[in-house]
Amino acid sequence: MAASIRRSRISRISESFKIAISEIWRQTPGKAALVLFILLVAMAVIAVVTITPDFLVKWESASYWEDNPVVVPPCWVNSLGYKTAKTAQIYFTTPSSMEVSESEVRYIYTYNYTLDVNEAPKDLYVKAEVPLLCEEGVFKAPTIRVTVERPDGIVVLAWDMVIEPGKTGENVTLTCGSLLSAKTSKETFRLAEVTSAIMDKYNITVPTEIAGTNETYVITANSIMRTTIRTELENKYLTILSVFVKPISYKISLNRNTTTLEVFSKQINNLKTTFLDLGINIVLRDKIIEALDYAANNITWVINNINTVTYTDYLIAMNNAYENLNNVNKLALAASAPVDVRSSVDDLTKTLGKFIEVATTTPSLIQPEIVFDVLQGDYRVNVTITYYGVKNPPRALSAKIGIIVKGGCYGILGTADKGVDIATVVLYGTPIALAIGFATAVASVFIGVIAGIVSGYYGGFIDEAIQRTVDVLGNIPLLPILIIVGSVAQRTFTGEAKSLYIILTYIGILIIFGWGGTAITVRAMTLSIKEEPYIEAAKALGASNTRIIFKHILPQVLIYAAAVLVFNVPGAIITEAGLSVLGLRHGWPTWGSVLSSARAENRFDVWWWILPPGLMLSLTSLTFVLLGLAIERIVEPRLRTL
């Protein structure tokens, strides 16, 4: 009979746990706390299951995130009115198509990238890991060609290279065709070709009323225009922009400022006066005067027709003037004109020559102005891997090809500096935060409970000692201690486990300074429980002190301790975050470290960098405070009516 009612201890504990949970669930804040808590735990579990062992070490290195755009918002902001290009990180293990001919075999990987906003991606490149094909003991390395076919049909060749086989037989891994780094490796990404193709495609030429009709000068004018636009693209925008832009309007004008021309004309006239005053051979002098007149007339003609003159006519006139001045130079030498006069003729000739040279190589006369806009539509990225002289090419090439387009947004929470994916760090920060919080709370509550019970139950000297220790600890300001010990720890610890040791140091200090409050309350509880008649009754039965502590005092203290523990969890998490933001970093991916990097980069304006870790900290605190309140209401029946 008795046995049928008997229940095992475990089932009773699980039953009271169930009752506690349902008690919590009955309260509105308790419900919210449980939901939030389950979410947190779920995040922590996902993180622990998916985290790779090297993440803790490598997450702060730029190379770990190299394929991510840097400091970009999450992609859902586009639905809030932001205009950002999407980011693509596509990895192929099988080619999209394969072409076999007698002499070569081509494996082609194709990816269509749709650009539907007015913002160009920040970079585009291909990460290739290609095998060397071995035939008759000879390793064949492929060539890799990366092209981007624009929506308007222009095909940009971003990369075309023969792979140098590294160690025999091993796959070759390389990054090819980065449009961003094309600026420093012009031989791989031919910007000139792209601009030319765009000019051709959109019929951008120097108009005849500007250029004139002389073929050479027309070519010169157009070449100046293209060089100028290219330089402008290179300097003003990122190079990559040229792959994603089209011209929407342009204006090419001729410099119609005559100041320089008037200076030339005045100096020629001055020379004329000088020569007329010189007592040199009359015939030569007349020839000199005539040549000077020709030169002056040509320049004057340009000045007079400056509003209608073409580039061709401008330069022909200037060349005429130059030829005549050259003549004057020779004649003056023949007439043994004074040295100072001859050198001024020579100077003027050289200046004019320089003027012409500048006018034919720089945009000093031909002044193009082009307005570009982003070209929206489907871009097709083709990666072609070609092997030559392979007789039995494999159907499935064991190459790994990644096509990376760095857009203006990333993932669900965006990125921080170095391309750090905030969502990943926030996720992986969850178990660390919970571990820090729980380790600190459990340890300090554990110590507090033991100290409190010993203090209250045994009294006397040990009580006095514990209470004075609590007083002393309670009067030492915690933050300065943390800062001092934290910076010492940063300098002292080295090696692989440095981060762990620094965090453990923080936890240790928080524990040392954290148990006092619990000890005081538990002591008070113990003092009052100790005086309960049932304790004396137990003593009358012969119960030992240990028995009274474990069977009568501890169970009551533990329920209170559970509430305190839950209240204490967020404290440690927030302290860790605070220390990180203050610069006492440990190196693990915590919420505090994300905030800390924002501070280090002085980027508090980047909301997607600040809000996620900040919200996680607040939500975690909220969770545990609500949970603590709910538990407290169960523990403290007087509060239940509230």
Add this chain to the structure above:
Amino acid sequence: MSEVQVYKPVLDKQTKLVVNGLKVYFPLRKSFVEVLMRKPRLYVRAVDGVSFDVKDGEVFALAGESGCGKTTTGKAVLKLVETTSGSTYYLPSRGIMESNPYYALYKKVSEYGHIDLQGIPDKLFKPLRRDIQMIWQDPYGSLNPRRTIFEILSEALEIHGVGSTKSEREDIVAKALEEVKLTPASEFMYRYPHMLSGGQRQRVGIARALILKPSLIVADEPVSMLDVSIRAEILQLMMELKKIHGLTYIFITHDLALARYISNRIAIMYLGKIVELGDARRVIENPYHPYTKALVEAIPEPNPERRHVIKEPSIKGEVPSPINVPTGCRFHPRCVALDQHPELEELCKKKEPPLIEIEPGRYVACWLYTKK
């Protein structure tokens, strides 16, 4: 004129317990200022020299107003409070001693096997706890509200290693519950105290005291906190159990009517001292000490016709604090007899009256009866 017979507890074959010159002083905590001023430590003289003997199988009542030190005396017998001086000699029941591994270590103070309880260390006293048990005044506070009745009762079994398995203990607990008429026992066993009435709780308290099969029980006002209607049941149960198990009771009460009904002998206590001791019926029907007289007169008159008679108050003032016990006879500030015998004033105020025999088996501590 023969010498006056000052009371001395008898230590013979029938004596279950002797309490001799028991004093329990509780030191008061000194305040910081008092420590600085080097004030002497003050004491609550809860029990201030109490002697009595309890015969095997009797009900010995300890009576007196609340605060006079009855409970403390009872606790001192169970060694739950530290005694300042005095001794308690106890004759353990035979069954307990046979199974006690330490038996040879006890200091015997009589040829019958009485043991000096005050002199022995806790370790030696623990086996004796099985033999001396207590029923507590407060049926609410004396049961841990967080433990089931089974846990409360089996705690004693666990402590003393009675019953090796849980089911064995369950059987013992069930029997104990049946003995105190909490049936069906299997139903009560897994209830919590708050699910029980006061009377049922006190039955649990009795079962807890009895579960180790003791021979001496200190019952500290076991019915004073219960409804009047169920007091009789509980007392009857206690008397029944006494008969079945051959128990000896030290019955602490402030209710003289109850003491007369239940006990063989009675000791009246006032401010930590016994002022009168003797056969319960005789003491209550014919009290000698002015304090006993006052107590007896305060018993509500059972005859309703005489209730309206307003009696002369036979006591004055309030109980003084046990910290400042009056000099001489500690009852003198309240004694109405002293007013009628002014010739005794000097004596009563200066000298403490001894407990002397004035009739065979009747002892009183009052100068009125002490022929010089």
